[in-house]
Amino acid sequence: MARFSATQFGVLVLVWSTSYVVASLTVDMQLEQLRNNYMKLEQVLASKDSRLEFLEQKVQQHGNLEAQITRLVNEVNQMKTQVRRAPKLELKVQRQESLLNAVHGESRSHNVSLRQGTTQMPKSCADLKNNGHTSSGMFLIMGIKMVETVFCDFSKAVNDPSFQKWIGFADVKSFPVYFHAQRIGNYGAANTVIPFNQLRLNVGNALNPVTGVFIAPKAGKYFFAYSGLSWDSNAKVQLQMKSATADWSRIGEAHCTPFNTFALQSSLELKKGDEIRIIHIHGVIHDRDGNNFSNFVGLLLEEDVFGC
Incomplete structure (x- = not known):
């Protein structure tokens, strides 16, 4: 077998060393390239994140815009409704103004x-x-x-x-006036006002049942009626009126024989404060049995609203 010489061995060592250095340099370069690529990737991702955030803001602004448009549409519809109602409201206002002018x-x-x-x-x-x-x-x-x-x-x-x-x-009528009064028990005091101890109605409180006198609370036309039953003798009653300028005077009169009915009615135009009463002249008015033979009624027919 042939032996390597020292020169050949040195050449081999030099080649191996060179290859190692070249390989080392290649790996470092690749790592550097990878670092550069990673940094570029981070920059791209950061740019994309910024773009995505911008787009999200645009979407949110678009949503707010849609809400504002919806609110504006509702306001326009309400204004249209008010415009359509304006003529009716104007007519109501005119009527209310006329009424206020009359009252005030x-x-x-x-x-x-x-x-x-x-x-x-x-x-x-x-x-x-x-x-x-x-x-x-x-x-x-x-x-x-x-x-x-x-x-x-x-x-x-x-x-x-x-x-x-x-x-x-x-x-x-500024307020209603009407009454219905009755007696319980006979009444025989001559030349006195007939009192009433039972009230069916007394709207307006114009009749004083104790004194038997009606005082007109308002000027106008009134209707009065009285009916009763005599006891065991002739009886006579009168409807009388008193005004601010005239004392009590006879308006009507009714009389009857024993155990018979008598009645009188009258329609009168009264001023405010005029008075009406029923006078018992003589005899006895029969109400002892509780049959309510005596009835005195009155009511305001037409009010003189303007007091002329």
Whole structure:
């Protein structure tokens, strides 16, 4: 077998060393390349994260935008609804203003051809038109003594005969007044006011049952009626009235024989404070058996609302 020489061995060592150095250099270069690639990858990922965050912000802004658009659409729809209701609301406001003007007494002067007035309440369709009414319809106006109902056609001229049509009187009362009084027990005191010890009704408290006197709380037309039964003798009663300018005077009278009925009725126009009573002249009024033979009733038919 041939032997390597020292020169050959040295050559082999030199080749091996060179190969090792080259291999080492190649690995370092690869590691450096890997580091560089890793850093570039981190930069790319950071850029993508920033882009993703930006896109997420855009999506959130888009959602907020959609919510604002929805709110604006709802507000527009509400405004459309209010616009559609505006004519009806305007008509209601006009009617309420007319009522407030009548109640609070806002005086206005009018120069029209129909029944005129300078008071706070409208007296005609022309007054209502001057107050701002434009929608035709039925209205309440101030009559001579009572509230009246008229139909106003605001599409026609004031001097047109069909501009105002009178409908009738409105039964307006500031408060109701009516009573029904009875007696329990005979009554025989001559020339005295008949008292009543049983009240069925006394709305308005205008009748004092103890004194038997009715005092008109409001000016207007009233109706009164009295009926009774005599005892064992002739009996007589009177309906009397007293005013601020006149003392008690007889309005009506009724009398009967023993154990017979008597009655009287009257419709009267009274001023506020006028008084009404039933006077027992003579005889005995029979109510001992509890059959309620005696009845005194009265009620306000029409109120003089304006106190003329």
